[in-house]
Amino acid sequence: MSQGVMVRRNVHIDLRVNGETQEASFAPYKTLLEVLREDLGLTGTKHGCELGECGACAVLVDGEPQLSCLVLAVECEGRSIETVEGMAKGAELHPLQAAFADLGAAQCGYCTPGILMTAKALLEREPSPTRDRIREAISGNLCRCTGYQQIYEAVEEAARRMKESA
Numbered sequence: 001m002s003q004g005v006m007v008r009r010n011v012h013i014d015l016r017v018n019g020e021t022q023e024a025s026f027a028p029y030k031t032l033l034e035v036l037r038e039d040l041g042l043t044g045t046k047h048g049c050e051l052g053e054c055g056a057c058a059v060l061v062d063g064e065p066q067l068s069c070l071v072l073a074v075e076c077e078g079r080s081i082e083t084v085e086g087m088a089k090g091a092e093l094h095p096l097q098a099a100f101a102d103l104g105a106a107q108c109g110y111c112t113p114g115i116l117m118t119a120k121a122l123l124e125r126e127p128s129p130t131r132d133r134i135r136e137a138i139s140g141n142l143c144r145c146t147g148y149q150q151i152y153e154a155v156e157e158a159a160r161r162m163k164e165s166a
Helices: 032-039 095-102 112-125 131-137 149-165
Strands: 011-017 020-026 058-061 064-067 080-082
Touching: 020 032, 032 058, 058 112, 064 112, 095 112, 095 149, 112 131, 112 149, 131 149
Parallel strands: 011 080
Antiparallel strands: 011 020, 058 064, 058 080
C-alpha cells in the first residue's frame, strides 16, 4: 500500500426497518438518510438541508422522531427504524396519510414524509393533541407550500379517525 492511501472498509450490520430486518453494508461515515435512500432504496425519506434544520428527513427511531441526516447509520444497529414507506398496511393508508390526502395537506409533497412521521409519533404519545401541541410537535418540519393550516387540520382529523377506529 502506498503512503497516503486510505483503505475504506464497509460495516456490515442488520437494520430493523419498518418491522423487517435488512442486511446492510456501507461506509461507516454514512448517515441514516444516505443508507435508507442509497443502500436500502427507501426514497420516501427526503434529502433536504443536511443541517438538521428542515425536518424533511425525519424518521422514527425507537418510536421517536430523529433527523436522519444527523444520525450515523451505524448508531441504529439493534434499533427500530420507521420510515414513511412503513405507514400504510398494504393498500390501506395510515389515517394520517388518508387525512393529508383528503384535506389537501400535501402540496408539493417534499416535506410530507417528515411531517407524517413526526405527527405519527405525536399521535402515538398523545391520541388527542391540542392544536398548540400539534404546532409544537411539527415545529421542526418546514413546509414552504401550505401555510401549515391544512397540516394542523389533517393531524386533528387523523386523531379523530384513529379514535373512532379504536
